[in-house]
Amino acid sequence: DTEVTQTPKHLVMGMTNKKSLKCEQHMGHRAMYWYKQKAKKPPELMFVYSYEKLSINESVPSRFSPECPNSSLLNLHLHALQPEDSALYLCASSQEAGHADIQYFGAGTRLSVL
Amino acid sequence: AQKITQTQPGMFVQEKEAVTLDCTYDTSDQSYGLFWYKQPSSGEMIFLIYQGSYDEQNATEGRYSLNFQKARKSANLVISASQLGDSAMYFCAMREGNTGTASKLTFGTGTRLQVTL
Numbered sequence: 001d002t003e004v005t006q007t008p009k010h011l012v013m014g015m016t017n018k019k020s021l022k023c024e025q026h027m028g029h030r031a032m033y034w035y036k037q038k039a040k041k042p043p044e045l046m047f048v049y050s051y052e053k054l055s056i057n058e059s060v061p062s063r064f065s066p067e068c069p070n071s072s073l074l075n076l077h078l079h080a081l082q083p084e085d086s087a088l089y090l091c092a093s094s095q096e097a098g099h100a101d102i103q104y105f106g107a108g109t110r111l112s113v114l
Numbered sequence: 115a116q117k118i119t120q121t122q123p124g125m126f127v128q129e130k131e132a133v134t135l136d137c138t139y140d141t142s143d144q145s146y147g148l149f150w151y152k153q154p155s156s157g158e159m160i161f162l163i164y165q166g167s168y169d170e171q172n173a174t175e176g177r178y179s180l181n182f183q184k185a186r187k188s189a190n191l192v193i194s195a196s197q198l199g200d201s202a203m204y205f206c207a208m209r210e211g212n213t214g215t216a217s218k219l220t221f222g223t224g225t226r227l228q229v230t231l
Contacts, residue, residue: 042205042221043159056218088157100147100166101209103219105159 003027006091006106014114015081021109023074023091031055032074033103034066035090043090049074050096081113117141118206118222125227127196134181135191135225137206143167146210148189149219150180153203162204165189196229203227 004025013019023032031050035043048056049068063085065077074091088110092103119138127133139148150162165173165180173180181190193200206222 040224042224045218048218090157090159092159100164102149102161102164104161105151107156107158110157 004091004093004104004106006089006109008109009107010110010112012112012114013078013081015083017081018077018079020078021076021089021091021111023076023093023106024072025093025104026072027093027095027104028071029093029095029104030071031094031096031101032068033092033094034064034074034076035092035105037088037090037108039087047076078111081111083113086111086113117220118208120206120222120225122225123223125225126230127193127200127227128230129196129198131196132192132194133196133227135193135204135206135227137189137191137222139187139189139206139208141187141208141210143210146208148180148182149207149209150178150189150191151205151207152200153205153224155202159205163191193227198229198231201227201229 007022033048034046037043045058046060047066052068063080067075088108090105090108092105094101094103117140146167148165152160163173163175163178163180165182172182177194179192203224203226205224207219
């Protein structure tokens with residue numbers, strides 16, 4: 001089973017709202033990732049958690065706040081977003097296997113900021 | 115300089131035919147991994163195939179094979195017997211190094227494949 005589950009599938013929020021995206025995997029993977037993908041572009045890495053600790057932050061604005069409550073869960077808290085933050089947000093997980101490390105992705109959350 | 119280059123923004127192939135999607139890469143590492151992902155319009159990124167830099171055999175997974183030419187730094191994806199369900203965006207990606215830390219993938223710009231009747 002290579003399933004990564006993301007909720008919600010779609011989210012519409014105003015610029016003053018606070019919302020959270022959720023991601024869950026039960027493959028025993030030790031690394032989890034958040035990506036942002038704009039239309040017709042490749043995914044852009046935002047954050048990486050390794051063994052529940054934040055290991056990479058790609059200079060993401062503080063209005064995006066990641067959280068890893070345990071090894072199976074990853075959240076992305078959103079606050080005071082801008083319309084340009086509208087995108088597909090993808091979660092992924094991997095074993096941490098060196099250069100053979102395969103990332104498995106969820107179906108994504110399509111976010112619209114009004 | 116681009117680390118992963120996909121020069122074909124869009125490709126058409128007839129059903130049941132084979133198609134090759136091009137990918138070239140640039141790295142000075144000796145140890146690296148190359149990956150192909152499929153992204154249908156639904157949005158999910160689906161892992162297709164992996165090739166390690168030290169692998170002597172080309173990787174194969176069902177109808178997918180990777181034509182790995184190390185000296186030319188190319189890792190083309192070959193899809194045999196195309197099906198309508200193969201219509202999607204295809205991304206080539208690379209992971210450099212062989213450390214134990216969580217991997218950082220570099221993606222190409224993608225190729226949109228359309229399978230026609």
